[in-house]
Amino acid sequence: MSDEHLIEHRIDRQELLRGHFLHAFRDTVRLPDQKTATREYVVHPGAVMIIPLLQEPDGLKLVLERQYRYPVGQVMIEFPAGKLDPGEDRWGCAQRELLEETGYTARQWARAGVLHPVIAYSTEVIEIWFARDLHLGNRQLDDGEFLDVFTATPTELMAWCREGQVTDAKTLTGALWLQNMLSGDWPLTWQSVA
Template identity: 85%
Template structure:
């Protein structure tokens, strides 16, 4: 089946902002019915999110973060994540972000999939990675980065998602992946670091 009856085509483009991190545009597009409309959106370099699973004597725990997010004005519970540097391999970015933010390194990795967190106004795509067989080192936060690292059980995370304590889209998507992976519904293909 063709999607031609849904696709919009750019007629013109205006750059609104070219910042250090974000690049914003306003495009005029031709709709499928030939009318013109305006679309404003942000070009994003892409990112990764890591679901770190820590084996403890009491059972598996998840490594999570609490970080203040200025645009929403509150401290959020999140899985470790970060943006891709230009030309960076997403798996390398996942390893780098996990270590920098939490101090953990993982010997086992599995790529789960991707998510588009804000499709109405951003090109952002986030690759979802699982990490296990963790070992702790000393984290290396960026100079402007302040966050707490803590662990929780999968059941605790699911309760926080249900109760509205976790509202971050990527972490909610990660919880869905985690739930289906742990139940055996969505198997992962693990790879070991050399």
């Protein structure tokens, strides 16, 4: 089945902003009915999110973060995540971000999938990784980065999602992946770090 009856074709592009890591455009597009419209969107370099699984004597814990997010003006509960550097491998980015933000390294990793957090106005794609067999070292936060690292059980995270304490789209998607992975419905293929 063809999707041609849904596809919009760019006929003009105007750059609106070239920031430190965001790039905004306004495109004129030809719609499937041959009319024209404008589309404003942000080009994003891509990112990764990590779901770190910490096996404790009293059961499975998740490594989470609390970070103030300026655009929404509040402290958010999130899984560790970060943007790709130019030319960076996604798995390498996941390993780097986990260490920088939490201080943990992982011996085993599994790629879960991808999510598009804001498809109406951004090209951002976030690759989802699980990490286990964690070992704590020293965090290496970026300049100007402030966050708290803490652990919680999967049950606690799911309750925070249900109660509206977790509203971050990537973390909600991560909770869905976690729930289905733990139930066995969405199995993962694990690989070890050499």
